[in-house]
Amino acid sequence: MNIGLTGGIATGKSTVSSMLTTKGALLVDADVIAREVMLPGHPVLAEVTAHFGQHILLEDGTLNRKKLGEIIFRDPEQREALNRITHPAIRQEIRDRTEAYERDYPDRLVVADIPLLLEAREQYSFLEQIVVVYVPRELQIRRLMDRDALTEGQAAARLGSQMDIEAKKKLADIVIDNSGTLDETKQQVDKLWNRMVRV
Ligand SMILES: CC(C)(COP(=O)(O)OP(=O)(O)OC[C@H]1O[C@@H](n2cnc3c(N)ncnc32)[C@H](O)[C@@H]1O)[C@@H](O)C(=O)NCCC(=O)NCCS
Numbered sequence: 364m365n366i367g368l369t370g371g372i373a374t375g376k377s378t379v380s381s382m383l384t385t386k387g388a389l390l391v392d393a394d395v396i397a398r399e400v401m402l403p404g405h406p407v408l409a410e411v412t413a414h415f416g417q418h419i420l421l422e423d424g425t426l427n428r429k430k431l432g433e434i435i436f437r438d439p440e441q442r443e444a445l446n447r448i449t450h451p452a453i454r455q456e457i458r459d460r461t462e463a464y465e466r467d468y469p470d471r472l473v474v475a476d477i478p479l480l481l482e483a484r485e486q487y488s489f490l491e492q493i494v495v496v497y498v499p500r501e502l503q504i505r506r507l508m509d510r511d512a513l514t515e516g517q518a519a520a521r522l523g524s525q526m527d528i529e530a531k532k533k534l535a536d537i538v539i540d541n542s543g544t545l546d547e548t549k550q551q552v553d554k555l556w557n558r559m560v561r562v
């Protein structure tokens with residue numbers, strides 16, 4: 364039993380996924396996997412460095428995330444190049460971990476938190492229900508600016524790197540509206556839980 368949890372940048376996926384894990388769900392987090400493939404020694408980081416150059420590394424050989432982010436959030440061609448290198452490995456790992464959890468824990472709900480799920484829906488056909496965590500664009504920009512101390516321009520560039528949140532909402536099986544209080548979001552999460560998990 365699984366769900367794919369998605370939304371736009373800073374719409375509240377982590378907030379919702381932690382509410383679900385508190386209730387007993389198992390989490391597969393695409394951002395965590397994306398960080399793992401960028402660790403020194405991983406072949407994906409080697410390929411990224413071969414494409415972008417040594418200057419995207421810090422002196423200790425780890426990825427300079429700020430620098431790579433500055434390149435790929437403003438240049439669509441470079442972003443696509445990065446996606447072509449990183450996404451196949453990230454997707455495979457998400458699928459392997461989701462299926463392993465389902466096999467080992469058949470009674471638990473497995474939540475795969477994947478920011479770019481709907482940008483590549485056909486690659487994620489193993490996910491049963493798509494849950495979109497939604498807030499209107501203006502609130503998304505404001506929360507992103509506050510959380511990551513970004514200017515409005517930087518925040519808008521990040522939003523522009525992803526499918527629009529209104530389009531994602533239309534593709535959802537289930538929508539969680541996170542524009543209210545955390546308590547209001549929690550109530551929707553409880554409802555989703557009761558619908559998915561037979562206790
Ligand atoms: C570019 C990188 C180094 C920037 O790192 P940084 O620490 O600043 O951001 P972080 O990794 O926390 O990502 C924050 C959010 O940005 C968005 N985002 C990240 N990469 C992308 C991308 N290629 N396209 C669109 N949005 C993206 C996601 O919503 C993500 O949740 C990093 O995001 C990265 O390695 N991206 C490539 C892998 C990827 O696509 N990850 C996202 C989904 S699996």
Ligand SMILES: Nc1ncnc2c1ncn2[C@@H]1O[C@H](COP(=O)(O)OP(=O)(O)OP(=O)(O)O)[C@@H](O)[C@H]1O
Pocket residue numbers: 370371372373374375376377378379394478506507509510541542543544545548
């Ligand atoms: N209902 C809410 N009310 C107020 N602030 C909220 C609410 N939900 C989330 N936030 C805040 O908004 C920001 C974005 O939330 P969160 O980090 O969960 O988003 P995300 O979708 O996981 O982001 P990313 O795409 O970058 O991984 C955080 O600073 C979080 O504390």
